[in-house]
Amino acid sequence: MVDAATKKLIKSISIDDTSSIKAAMTAIDAGGIGLALLVNSEHQIFAGLVTDGDIRRALLAGSGLSSPVASIPRPNATVSQSEMSTSEIASLFSKAIRIIPILNKNNQVVDLAIMESRVRLPIAEPVIGEKELRYVTEAILGGWVSSAGSFITRFEKLFAGYCGSTYAIATSSGTTALHLALAALNITTNDEVIVPTFSFISTANAVCYTGARPIFVDSEEESWNIDPELIEASITPATKAIIAVHIYGHPAKMDAIRKIASKNNLKVVEDAAEAHGALYKGHRVGNLGDVGCFSFYGNKTVTTGEGGMIVTDNPDLAEKIRILRDHGMSPTKKYWHIALGYNYRMTNLQAALGVAQMEKIDSLLAAKERISVRYSEALKNVPGINLPQSHDWAVRSTWLYTITVNTKSFGKNRDQLMEFLKSQEIDARPAFPSIHKQPIYNTGQKLAVAEKLSNTGLSLPSSVNLLDTDVDRICTVIKTFHEN
Ligand SMILES: *Cc1c(COP(=O)(O)O)cnc(C)c1O
Numbered sequence: 001m002v003d004a005a006t007k008k009l010i011k012s013i014s015i016d017d018t019s020s021i022k023a024a025m026t027a028i029d030a031g032g033i034g035l036a037l038l039v040n041s042e043h044q045i046f047a048g049l050v051t052d053g054d055i056r057r058a059l060l061a062g063s064g065l066s067s068p069v070a071s072i073p074r075p076n077a078t079v080s081q082s083e084m085s086t087s088e089i090a091s092l093f094s095k096a097i098r099i100i101p102i103l104n105k106n107n108q109v110v111d112l113a114i115m116e117s118r119v120r121l122p123i124a125e126p127v128i129g130e131k132e133l134r135y136v137t138e139a140i141l142g143g144w145v146s147s148a149g150s151f152i153t154r155f156e157k158l159f160a161g162y163c164g165s166t167y168a169i170a171t172s173s174g175t176t177a178l179h180l181a182l183a184a185l186n187i188t189t190n191d192e193v194i195v196p197t198f199s200f201i202s203t204a205n206a207v208c209y210t211g212a213r214p215i216f217v218d219s220e221e222e223s224w225n226i227d228p229e230l231i232e233a234s235i236t237p238a239t240k241a242i243i244a245v246h247i248y249g250h251p252a253k254m255d256a257i258r259k260i261a262s263k264n265n266l267k268v269v270e271d272a273a274e275a276h277g278a279l280y281k282g283h284r285v286g287n288l289g290d291v292g293c294f295s296f297y298g299n300k301t302v303t304t305g306e307g308g309m310i311v312t313d314n315p316d317l318a319e320k321i322r323i324l325r326d327h328g329m330s331p332t333k334k335y336w337h338i339a340l341g342y343n344y345r346m347t348n349l350q351a352a353l354g355v356a357q358m359e360k361i362d363s364l365l366a367a368k369e370r371i372s373v374r375y376s377e378a379l380k381n382v383p384g385i386n387l388p389q390s391h392d393w394a395v396r397s398t399w400l401y402t403i404t405v406n407t408k409s410f411g412k413n414r415d416q417l418m419e420f421l422k423s424q425e426i427d428a429r430p431a432f433p434s435i436h437k438q439p440i441y442n443t444g445q446k447l448a449v450a451e452k453l454s455n456t457g458l459s460l461p462s463s464v465n466l467l468d469t470d471v472d473r474i475c476t477v478i479k480t481f482h483e484n
Pocket of ligand 1: 173175176273274295296307308
């Protein structure tokens, strides 16, 4: 939508293409953005643009103020069509081209893309298209805006099918999915649950919500996931479950984790919040333990704004999760509460978004893969930049493309690189701080691999709509920073 101020600006800088240089200067002055738009006097369509630099050069070369502005030498105007995406338009920007007129089908200027406001590359932007709009509109027009409605069941069915699970239960977030899964597994006060320390805070917080205690374990070097070799040393008589997080979309070593779990009679919960569609030895994650949890937060690979999903093959567990999600209410008797439950339901509006997103998940994952391959290719020879590694049995579903920075070889540390990227409008993020070091946990443990990842890891922009030229620009900025 073009705002009123932009419309006014376009009007104030538009002049007839038969106007004089003086008229163009007046228009440039009125707009304050250094250029004027020429409009064809006969057909009222875009006929080019003139910058204050073009005029200065023309005057220096001897043109007079009353000379026709259309006659002065100037480069061809860079324009864009209104159906181009923001990132396609952003790829047209350069040092010399900071303002791009956007034309409609009739070649009239309807908007202006201005570099300062458009060129920022966010960490992971959702791609909400026409289909999402259509489905959400359908949900609204049908009146089903709360947590009943056909999109909920459609979304759950689609997601279960995608993961190869028998059941899928939609929730209000990834965090509430984790809490529900643990609660349904009867995890409670005085229990212990083993979690990787290198994860987002929710993994541990969900354990605490049940009254149990998270026990933090270090990562393995290659995939950054929980190191199965370190799990057994943390098992006590109070241990009830292990949460395997597939961090940044790389699957954890599930065979080893399952083996330890069955030997010690523990449940396995997958936190697949960052790993939609990742493959462990050819199998989709989420369905590799007792129960799997996903997040659909705005920057996750599949989004519903806020939202989550639990998948399982266990009918009793699925039933219990559904009951706990809905205030612990009996499925057969209204307002009859058989458990201390929660309101962790997803709305039909969110599910409408989710169905549209699941219908294009293959293209979302393909885009993430394209970005990831391009980053790795461009950064592979930069001293001090370590690329994300994958085990040969894994297919990563890159949520965020995350590198680590070796200060000595790179010449600057992670934070310096992050700040520099930010100064170039590139939204890089630090890797998660290890949870055992967070103020609310602060266990005093020394978990060396995770702590190093936390201090050196840097996630680069990984939006599905990132262009190859955006990735190239980011890599050039990194290389330039290393070299200077
Ligand atoms: C995003 C995330 C969550 C939480 O999901 P929300 O939907 O934001 O509640 C949990 N675990 C991990 C590893 C995550 O990245």
